Amino acid sequence: MDQRDGSKSQDLLTSSPRVVNVGLEMFASTLAAGGVRVVHVEWSPPAGGDSRLAGLLEKLRT
Amino acid sequence: MKSIDQANQEALKRILDGDPHLVDVVSAAQAIPELTDRMILHAGPPISWERMCGPLRGAVMGIAVFENWASDLDAAAAKAAAGAFAFAPNHHFGAVGPMTGMTTPSQPLLVVENRTFGNRAYCAINEGLGKVMRFGGNDAEVLDRLRWIARVLGPALGRALRAGGGIALKPLIARGLTMGDEMHQRNVACSSLLLRQLAPALAQTATSTEELAACLAFIGGNDQFFLNVAMAMGKALTDPARNIAGSSVVTAMSRNGTDFGIRVAATGDRWFTAPVEMPAGIYFPGFSERDANPDIGDSAIVETIGLGGFAMAAAPAVVGYVGAGRASQATAFTRAMGEIAVGPNPAWVIPAMDFAGVPTGIDIRLVVETGVAPTINTGIAHREPGVGQVGAGVVKAPLKCFEDALVAFAETMGVA
Numbered sequence: 001m002d003q004r005d006g007s008k009s010q011d012l013l014t015s016s017p018r019v020v021n022v023g024l025e026m027f028a029s030t031l032a033a034g035g036v037r038v039v040h041v042e043w044s045p046p047a048g049g050d051s052r053l054a055g056l057l058e059k060l061r062t
Numbered sequence: 063m064k065s066i067d068q069a070n071q072e073a074l075k076r077i078l079d080g081d082p083h084l085v086d087v088v089s090a091a092q093a094i095p096e097l098t099d100r101m102i103l104h105a106g107p108p109i110s111w112e113r114m115c116g117p118l119r120g121a122v123m124g125i126a127v128f129e130n131w132a133s134d135l136d137a138a139a140a141k142a143a144a145g146a147f148a149f150a151p152n153h154h155f156g157a158v159g160p161m162t163g164m165t166t167p168s169q170p171l172l173v174v175e176n177r178t179f180g181n182r183a184y185c186a187i188n189e190g191l192g193k194v195m196r197f198g199g200n201d202a203e204v205l206d207r208l209r210w211i212a213r214v215l216g217p218a219l220g221r222a223l224r225a226g227g228g229i230a231l232k233p234l235i236a237r238g239l240t241m242g243d244e245m246h247q248r249n250v251a252c253s254s255l256l257l258r259q260l261a262p263a264l265a266q267t268a269t270s271t272e273e274l275a276a277c278l279a280f281i282g283g284n285d286q287f288f289l290n291v292a293m294a295m296g297k298a299l300t301d302p303a304r305n306i307a308g309s310s311v312v313t314a315m316s317r318n319g320t321d322f323g324i325r326v327a328a329t330g331d332r333w334f335t336a337p338v339e340m341p342a343g344i345y346f347p348g349f350s351e352r353d354a355n356p357d358i359g360d361s362a363i364v365e366t367i368g369l370g371g372f373a374m375a376a377a378p379a380v381v382g383y384v385g386a387g388r389a390s391q392a393t394a395f396t397r398a399m400g401e402i403a404v405g406p407n408p409a410w411v412i413p414a415m416d417f418a419g420v421p422t423g424i425d426i427r428l429v430v431e432t433g434v435a436p437t438i439n440t441g442i443a444h445r446e447p448g449v450g451q452v453g454a455g456v457v458k459a460p461l462k463c464f465e466d467a468l469v470a471f472a473e474t475m476g477v478a
Contacts, residue, residue: 046431053465057431059477060310060468062065 066427066475069308073327074404074423076306077367080299081177084256084291085228087220089212091167093184094155098167100131101148105163105360106318107333108151111142115319117198117355120447121162122147124200128208129166135200135448153314153325156301157184158293158360161196161443162319169208170216174231174294176302183297187211187219188290190283193450196359197443210276218277222263229259231295235369236410238288239420244377245292246361246370246439247384247454252288257281289361296363305330310471311404312424315366315436315459319358319443324463326426328474336462341442343455344385355445357457362438368407368420371437371456372399376412376420384439386456395437396421402428402436426471429464 019038021028028040047053064072090097097103102122114122123138126147132138141147152159159165164186171184189207193199223229234255241251261278268274281287300313309327316323323333338356345351364370374381375396378389386395393414399421400406406419424436435458442453472478 044433047465048433048461050465053430053468056468056472056477057427060066060427060472060475062067 064308066308066310069306069328070311070404070423070425073303073306073309073311073313076179076302077299077423078407078409079178080302082174082231082295082298083177083228084172084223084231084294085175086173086223087170087187087216088173089167089216090157090165090169090171090184090186093171093173093182094157094165096155097165098148100146101150101166102126103150103152103155103157103159103163103165104318105159105161105358106151106316107321107323107335109149109318109320111145111147111149113320115355115358116445116447117358117443117449118162118319120198120200120449121164121195122149123447124195124204125164125166127200128205129168151316151318152360153297153316154331156182156297158297158316158363159186159196160188160289160293160361161359161441162198163360164195168212170212170220172219172291172294174291174298175228176298179302181298181301183294183301185290185294185297187216188284188287190280191286191451197441197450198355198447199450200448214273215277215280218264218268218273219260221267222260225267226260226263229256231291232409234259235292235295239373239376239410240413242377242379243288244370244373244380244439246289246364247441248285248377248380249288249292250285252292253281253285256288256291289364292364292369293361296367296369299367300363303327308475310426310468312366312426315362315424315438316360317357317362319355322357322460322463324426324459324467326467326471329467329470332470334463334467334470336460336466339457339460341440341453341455341457342385343440343442343453344383345442345453346451349444349452353444353446353449353452355443357438357440358443359440361440362436362459365436365438366424368403368410368422371395371439372403372422373410373412373420374437374439375415378414380439384454384456398434399437401432402434426464426467429461430468433461435459435461435464
């Protein structure tokens with residue numbers, strides 16, 4: 001690890017967290033309620049996680 | 063061979079290229095020759111009397127008395143249960159109807175002609191709000207109003223439209239979107255614009271001053287008068303997109319109060335159905351969700367062409383009316399619908415979204431992939447026959463329709 005990477009790691013431990021939350025919104029809202037800066041990204045697995053439908057979608061992509 | 067995306071662009075193009083005009087009002091018997099004696103067309107996918115919900119049964123009973131097929135409501139119900147009436151969806155005959163969607167031979171139908179493709183579509187005339195047949199109302203007041211519409215208003219509108227050569231609907235909708243209408247639960251601007259265009263020909267062709275005054279008062283007193291015009295227009299615009307091989311675009315969404323059904327371009331006239339959902343909304347004083355019937359009506363044809371819930375951002379006032387949150391959230395609904403649509407309609411734009419076009423052409427692949435279900439703005443009927451409207455709200459199309467349609471679509475593409 002060089003000097004620059006070391007100071008970045010140090011920043012991570014000493015500064016306030018900046019969070020990007022993907023998926024379950026509950027995690028983002030809990031952090032936000034605690035005063036943490038958080039950006040929530042709405043995401044769910046394709047076809048709600050149904051592997052058969054996701055497989056069909058892959059084959060029907062274009 | 064065309065790709066799915068190319069086929070979907072073709073479907074979108076056919077919808078966008080349509081040139082709908084309100085051209086006439088004629089009897090249903092004249093518009094639909096297959097509509098025979100004791101035949102009743104209804105909203106949604108096919109359904110038997112046994113599976114019909116309360117308001118649909120109430121409307122069937124009422125329309126049977128209106129047509130003189132039964133002496134009273136009880137006799138009508140007995141005849142319906144005994145199989146005396148043939149039931150079929152409006153969509154099977156180039157027609158649509160709001161809520162219960164009754165279409166029978168004596169009723170006058172609005173005629174919308176798509177001049178680009180030469181096809182026509184039909185819808186009954188809007189009766190007004192409250193206790194009306196489309197919400198399952200069926201008492202003497204409801205039937206008397208229907209008789210007046212058939213005897214006076216329908217013929218008067220037909221004469222006026224024929225005299226004026228028809229009314230172009232695309233520019234009228236474009237203007238309505240800039241005046242706060244989304245054409246499903248808010249039609250006050252388009253109803254007014256339509257009346258402004260109709261009034262001179264109505265006056266020129268009226269048989270009496272009293273008739274003219276009654277027609278003007280009826281149209282002017284009904285903020286939802288334009289809804290049925292928009293519905294016939296939706297059907298006229300989507301029908302040319304049926305039967306496009308390789309296209310996963312939805313050509314119809316419709317509900318009968320028990321089942322929700324969709325049709326897809328590549329699978330032709332096949333219905334994909336699932337149990338219909340309950341709208342979430344606001345109720346009139348004295349009513350609550352305990353009184354509500356699940357979602358019903360062919361009116362989701364307006365969402366199929368990018369209006370209604372898809373154009374929510376054009377109508378912030380309607381967000382409050384249907385209990386969908388704050389006015390500032392209206393754009394979120396339209397943006398979400400953009401995620402499941404093939405493209406925008408450049409002819410119908412929304413000022414509040416920097417004049418973005420309404421999202422048009424629902425792609426079943428995008429619905430299944432994202433889990434974002436089409437949002438539909440809707441009226442809420444009482445679950446018992448004969449009561450009428452009890453509120454308005456928002457409902458989601460059930461994902462299962464789209465999942466089943468995707469499997470069938472994949473089969474047409476040779477994919478399993």
